[in-house]
């Protein structure tokens with residue numbers, strides 16, 4: 647018998663064979679593009695994220711139209727309000743920047759999914775994801791239970807403006823349940839919740855905080871976002887959010903947490919989204935600009951790996967480029 651009997655190279659021999667046995671595919675329809683919407687006219691570049699800009703509502707509509715044309719599934723909206731306060735009241739204001747962007751995009755591009763990121767950090771003057779309180783030990787911290795009604799109110803405002811999905815990214819305990827109850831009570835029983843269920847306290851969010859102007863003025867987010875060392879806890883958080891009514895789970899960031907993504911998918915068998923975050927994007931852009939890597943090949947390989955690890959949906963700043971390359 648000729649040796650070896652099993653020759654895995656047989657099915658790698660031609661593009662047609664490789665194509666036929668490929669296990670994972672990336673489709674533009676699996677991708678969501680984050681958009682940063684500001685209250686100023688026009689576009690403003692973001693230093694650490696080449697190719698990403700802050701957009702006026704009008705420019706966000708133009709970007710949404712381009713996404714629809716390219717077959718990108720939808721957009722995730724982040725608001726940058728002109729004024730901030732201690733509670734983050736612009737997050738739920740009927741005329742707030744995100745509410746205006748949601749309704750404008752839905753009016754112009756009704757078929758595109760509009761996901762509203764649901765958090766207070768872009769709207770609070772202190773930059774934390776909820777309201778602050780002082781503990782008996784004299785420490786300033788985010789007040790979990792006092793933040794829940796504000797998040798719930800924001801979800802209802804976003805659904806009222808026409809959001810297809812609300813996506814809480816604050817990491818307060820019990821927020822999915824509070825948001826589900828508030829949505830149901832307001833008649834939005836069919837608005838899905840995509841929970842940032844395993845959101846790690848990650849250094850990879852650096853460029854985003856410049857983009858969204860949401861860097862905490864004091865302290866950090868380690869008191870509510872997850873410790874990067876914990877995988878079991880990520881599964882627990884995810885199953886808890888599912889029990890509270892989450893429709894889609896999320897793991898964030900993506901590349902350094904592919905093991906978590908796999909575990910969450912296996913444990914939940916629910917639709918899972920992965921967020922390929924700002925720092926992951928910035929590294930690829932910087933290396934590509936320096937000529938160290940082939941951007942197109944690296945982006946498509948990255949998205950394939952994230953899908954292979956269990957993601958049904960990928961939020962990525964590369965969405966438009968990838969959609970173009972996949973055509």
Ligand code: PBG
Pocket residue numbers: 763765767775815816850851852853854855867922923924925
């Ligand atoms: C808001 C939020 C953040 C990101 C998404 N939603 C920042 C943070 O928690 O500090 C990060 C996204 C990115 O880095 O691309 N809570």
